[in-house]
Amino acid sequence: MEVLTLTTNENAPFMIQQQAALEERGVSFSTLSVGGEIGNGTSRSPADYLRFFPRVRREAREGYDLIHAHYGLTAPMALAGREVPVVLSLWGSDVHGPVAPVSRACVPFCAAVVVMSPEMRRAIGTGEVIPDGVDLALFRPRDRNEARERVGWNGEGYDVLFPYHPSREVKDYPRAKRIAGVADALLDRPVRLRTVSGVDHDRIPDYMNAADALLLTSHSEGSPNSVKEAMACNLPVVTTDVGDVRERLRGVSPSVVARTDDELIDGLIGVLERSERSNGREAARTVSIEATADAMHSVYERVCGADAVGDGERSVDPAVRPDAR
Incomplete structure (x- = not known):
């Protein structure tokens, strides 16, 4: 399975860990990150996102099975042209903050929407609950x-x-x-x-x-x-x-x-x-990187084999009831 990842932060540890675990399950990734300067007290400009559009359009034609858009602001680029199905992972501030209208507008057009908590799912009315996983081999009790x-x-x-x-x-x-x-x-x-x-x-x-x-x-x-x-x-x-x-x-x-x-x-x-x-x-x-990678891999497999768009109601977090809405 070949996946094109779009992100606003290519160095996000949880995304890198998730990709590494999915690679062990046979998934290959190419990653595009929005350009522009960002840091403490600074943010990207609208022009940075506009310049991202043609990069995504060119790369999306290279035969990927799906596009995984991380964070709501990358969703419009992922959906442009819609050559392949889009999985959208929402991170939190793109559901509750000023970016929320962009996220909400894009959700209906995605093949799957992944959120981190039932609270986020309630806020947007849909989504599969897959929290970011933890590397239990790295994060463990020590002296x-x-x-x-x-x-x-x-x-x-x-x-x-x-x-x-x-x-x-x-x-x-x-x-x-x-x-x-x-x-x-x-x-x-x-x-x-x-x-x-x-x-x-x-x-x-x-x-x-x-x-x-x-x-x-x-x-x-x-x-x-x-x-x-x-x-x-x-x-x-x-x-x-x-x-x-x-x-x-x-x-x-x-x-x-x-x-x-x-x-x-x-x-x-x-x-x-x-x-x-x-x-x-x-x-x-319950939120080990292995458990959450298995859940995300199931989403990928379903999306790549699905003809329909937008069935995003099932919770895949074992700690969350399917009816927790």
Whole structure:
């Protein structure tokens, strides 16, 4: 099976891992990424997307079995001409943010739509639930003292991991800083908010094994990878009630899903005072990269053998009921 991938971020770890797992199942990929500069505080211009159109049109004629469009803004390019069926993976902000109208307009014309959570499916009215998978061989519990040495964290106190750049508004760093600050004032031992970004993905497990808790204060999410990766490392999670985190963390202890600042503060203090690792790894097995790659491969096979367009109702997440709408 030959697949043309369209993406706004060719270096997205979860997409790279998914492709590698699918290649083991006989799928070959060619990837085109939207050009233009993007980084902290900057974004692509409409001209960057317009220049992407002819590149996609030329490449789509090269005999691919399907096009897999990652993120809603690549969907119009994938559908232009419609030489082959299109699978659209929505990431979260393209369902809940300003890009949502583009995503919604393209959904009816796709052979399959993949979303990360039941919440996203409810928002667009359709979609197959396949969360991004976690590499359980990479993200696993390790010796904490050794991990702290590798990341250079020393001293007494608590280390709270915030694995995003502070400039990413949707992650709400000011709220995380405020929550950690109050916890620091109320606890006898210092609480340090460790902001980690721009490091190789392979190093993230060291930070998760070195930390006492993961703090997620996002306004919105689809199925946040950091939560699932923390679960795989048995790192306790304190998070706002966004995306599928409540479903993922069901039965995981210690961990807290909160709605208000007071709940976040109480939850973080409680987790830190317990000073225990969680039991999250067992729950993370339902979203291993192997399980989610199998689900995506089934979508590919169905789409390539289907004549009809737009049958996107079945949930392929074993943790989600088919009628969870």
